[in-house]
Amino acid sequence: xISQTLSRxxxxxxxRYPLKRSAxxxxxxxxxxxxxxxxxxxxxxxxxxxxxxxxxxxxxxxxYSMLHxxxxxxxxxxxxxxxxxxLRGADExxxxxxxxxxxGHKQTTPDGLFSLEExxxxxxxxxxxxMQVNYDYYENLTPEKVDALIDELKKKEPRxxx
Amino acid sequence: MPxxxxxxxxxxxxxxxxxxxxxxxxxxxxxxxxQHDGYQALKKALATKPEDxxxxxxxxxxxxxxxxxxxxGMKWSFxxxxxxxxxxVVCNADESEPGTCKDRPLMEYDPHQLxxxxxxxxxxxxxxxxxxxxxxxxxxxxxxxxxxxAEAYARGYLGKNLLGSGFDFxxxxxxxxxxxxxxxxxALLNSLEGLRGYPRIKPPFPAVLGLYGGPTVINNVETxxxxxxxxxxxxxxxxxxxxxxxxxxxxxxxxxxxxxxxxYELPMGFPLRRMIEEVGGGVPRGKRLKAVIPGGxxxxxxxxxxxxxxxxxxxxxxxxxxxxxxxxxxMDEDTCMVKVAGRIMRFYAHESCGWCIPCREGxxxxxxxxxxxxxxxxxxxxxxxxxxxxxxxLGKTLCPLGDAAAMPTISILQKFRHEFEEHLKLGYCPxxxxxxxxx
Ligand SMILES: Cc1cc2nc3c(=O)[nH]c(=O)nc-3n(C[C@H](O)[C@H](O)[C@H](O)COP(=O)(O)O)c2cc1C
Ligand code: FES
Numbered sequence: 001x002i003s004q005t006l007s008r009x010x011x012x013x014x015x016r017y018p019l020k021r022s023a024x025x026x027x028x029x030x031x032x033x034x035x036x037x038x039x040x041x042x043x044x045x046x047x048x049x050x051x052x053x054x055x056x057x058x059x060x061x062x063x064y065s066m067l068h069x070x071x072x073x074x075x076x077x078x079x080x081x082x083x084x085x086x087l088r089g090a091d092e093x094x095x096x097x098x099x100x101x102x103x104g105h106k107q108t109t110p111d112g113l114f115s116l117e118e119x120x121x122x123x124x125x126x127x128x129x130x131m132q133v134n135y136d137y138y139e140n141l142t143p144e145k146v147d148a149l150i151d152e153l154k155k156k157e158p159r160x161x162x
Numbered sequence: 163m164p165x166x167x168x169x170x171x172x173x174x175x176x177x178x179x180x181x182x183x184x185x186x187x188x189x190x191x192x193x194x195x196x197q198h199d200g201y202q203a204l205k206k207a208l209a210t211k212p213e214d215x216x217x218x219x220x221x222x223x224x225x226x227x228x229x230x231x232x233x234x235g236m237k238w239s240f241x242x243x244x245x246x247x248x249x250x251v252v253c254n255a256d257e258s259e260p261g262t263c264k265d266r267p268l269m270e271y272d273p274h275q276l277x278x279x280x281x282x283x284x285x286x287x288x289x290x291x292x293x294x295x296x297x298x299x300x301x302x303x304x305x306x307x308x309x310x311x312a313e314a315y316a317r318g319y320l321g322k323n324l325l326g327s328g329f330d331f332x333x334x335x336x337x338x339x340x341x342x343x344x345x346x347x348x349a350l351l352n353s354l355e356g357l358r359g360y361p362r363i364k365p366p367f368p369a370v371l372g373l374y375g376g377p378t379v380i381n382n383v384e385t386x387x388x389x390x391x392x393x394x395x396x397x398x399x400x401x402x403x404x405x406x407x408x409x410x411x412x413x414x415x416x417x418x419x420x421x422x423x424x425x426y427e428l429p430m431g432f433p434l435r436r437m438i439e440e441v442g443g444g445v446p447r448g449k450r451l452k453a454v455i456p457g458g459x460x461x462x463x464x465x466x467x468x469x470x471x472x473x474x475x476x477x478x479x480x481x482x483x484x485x486x487x488x489x490x491x492x493m494d495e496d497t498c499m500v501k502v503a504g505r506i507m508r509f510y511a512h513e514s515c516g517w518c519i520p521c522r523e524g525x526x527x528x529x530x531x532x533x534x535x536x537x538x539x540x541x542x543x544x545x546x547x548x549x550x551x552x553x554x555x556l557g558k559t560l561c562p563l564g565d566a567a568a569m570p571t572i573s574i575l576q577k578f579r580h581e582f583e584e585h586l587k588l589g590y591c592p593x594x595x596x597x598x599x600x601x
Contacts, residue, residue, distance in 0.1 A: 021356035066340030
């Protein structure tokens with residue numbers, strides 16, 4: 001279900017801790033990166049590797065905002081609207097993203113390319129307003145910069161998908 | 163990394179200690195680090211007694227940069243010398259306090275400085291393993307720190323018998339997955355043990371009973387990045403950089419309505435007014451200053467009349483706020499303080515872990531109260547009700563997240579009461595038409 005590279009990475013991560021269970025959240029996040037979301041199979045796999053019951057994994061997942069049980073878009077656009085970003089126009093920027101993509105908070109475009117999320121402080125307050133696309137940071141944003149970025153990401157896709 | 167600029171500000175008023183290597187080409191590499199005093203402090207520390215290292219740090223006046231500002235050497239001295247359980251060092255790199263973004267460049271541009279600081283803290287308390295808990299969003303930093311760790315292992319700065327001293331130390335990173343509460347030290351420990359990030363009841367404090375039941379020191383990234391400089395240049399030198407009982411320099415993150423936003427390294431006790439006007443270039447477009455959050459969203463807000471204060475822990479505490487985490491958020495005259503209060507509370511309501519009732523119920527109640535000044539339905543009693551709810555959270559929660567939510571709210575309700583009244587009287591927000599993006 002997971003790649004061999006990831007499987008080896010898992011083996012290595014687990015050895016870092018005196019208690020296997022400590023590796024649970026890192027394994028879930030890395031599995032999500034590869035699979036796209038935390039599926040039932042991911043839960044079973046992680047539970048087996050860290051020696052706990054699947055229900056204990058499920059219990060932990062719901063606590064962490066970055067772990068999702070449902071698929072999200074290939075590009076997950078996370079706009080910070082917390083205080084420093086809000087003071088520099090983040091609300092307007094988020095509205096702009098909604099319009100540009102035709103979706104709202106925690107929604108995904110029908111082609112599965114983009115998801116949109118309003119998030120809390122990303123640690124980019126001096127580059128406000130800021131957002132993350134998957135793990136990449138984009139700062140000092142304007143609606144124009146966001147448009148250019150979204151258009152660029154669309155262009156990267158094979159024609160049939162647009 | 164695409165799309166972002168170097169967050170470091172640039173001002174002639176800066177005193178660069180922990181940021182002094184940031185501008186060097188390839189500053190994150192071990193070779194560059196070694197050419198610029200790298201791992202010299204570790205050599206020096208390993209040649210002295212652990213308790214001498216603790217005393218040096220204690221005398222330097224270094225106080226925790228994560229928020230609470232506790233004397234670091236003192237914290238280390240609480241770890242029992244003899245322990246049946248293994249001891250641990252944990253570096254808190256969860257950086258999630260709104261307005262705060264200073265641990266990021268410390269890991270990005272000088273990861274070895276942090277690693278050296280952690281090893282020295284491990285030696286001081288005689289722990290043999292450490293963890294760096296990095297917030298999940300900081301994946302690119304995790305990779306930078308992992309590369310630095312691999313370099314350090316390859317050259318014998320980590321692992322067995324460090325530099326021939328007989329001291330062993332292992333260190334690795336650990337990724338979080340999105341939770342502000344996991345920055346709270348005991349919630350962090352639970353998270354690191356593979357549990358939900360609920361806080362633990364203190365006492366016992368982590369120094370006595372922490373990770374896996376062993377004595378544990380938890381320090382912020384910036385705190386630990388200072389350690390090599392203290393060991394290398396001495397406690398006296400470090401103490402003198404700052405103000406009495408507030409040693410050293412600190413990274414201040416200027417954000418919001420400021421002409422030159424950025425992270426600046428300034429001496430402890432630097433005047434807030436000069437920080438805003440001279441370092442940050444003042445409020446843009448000739449607007450007047452209205453309010454300042456001095457150290458991240460958990461701190462009581464200061465009004466424009468209160469900025470003649472030295473930015474150190476004791477001076478800011480004296481005027482009823484906190485130096486906090488170094489996130490200085492500046493707000494101009496067009497800022498709606500009711501909106502600010504509502505947004506801050508939305509954050510805490512979202513991040514409350516739900517473990518204790520005053521925080522869980524109180525923050526979501528306050529969020530509803532404060533947001534309805536804009537969404538509609540606010541009642542004349544709401545400012546008083548909100549104050550009452552906030553006071554019923556303050557000091558009544560298992561961990562300080564409740565206080566962090568209550569304190570800014572109380573300060574805004576008290577200092578900007580007239581804005582709440584104005585919203586009620588008008589039936590709309592007097593700022594909405596005026597408040598525009600300055601980006
Ligand atoms: C809700 C909450 C969130 C916190 N988040 C952080 C954080 O992100 N980073 C941090 O270093 N300290 C954070 N702290 C403070 C830690 O609990 C702890 O005091 C700190 O890591 C100790 O290190 P220091 O003494 O070096 O500051 C937080 C505290 C609370 C109550
Ligand atoms: S407030 Fe948006 S990144 Fe910190």
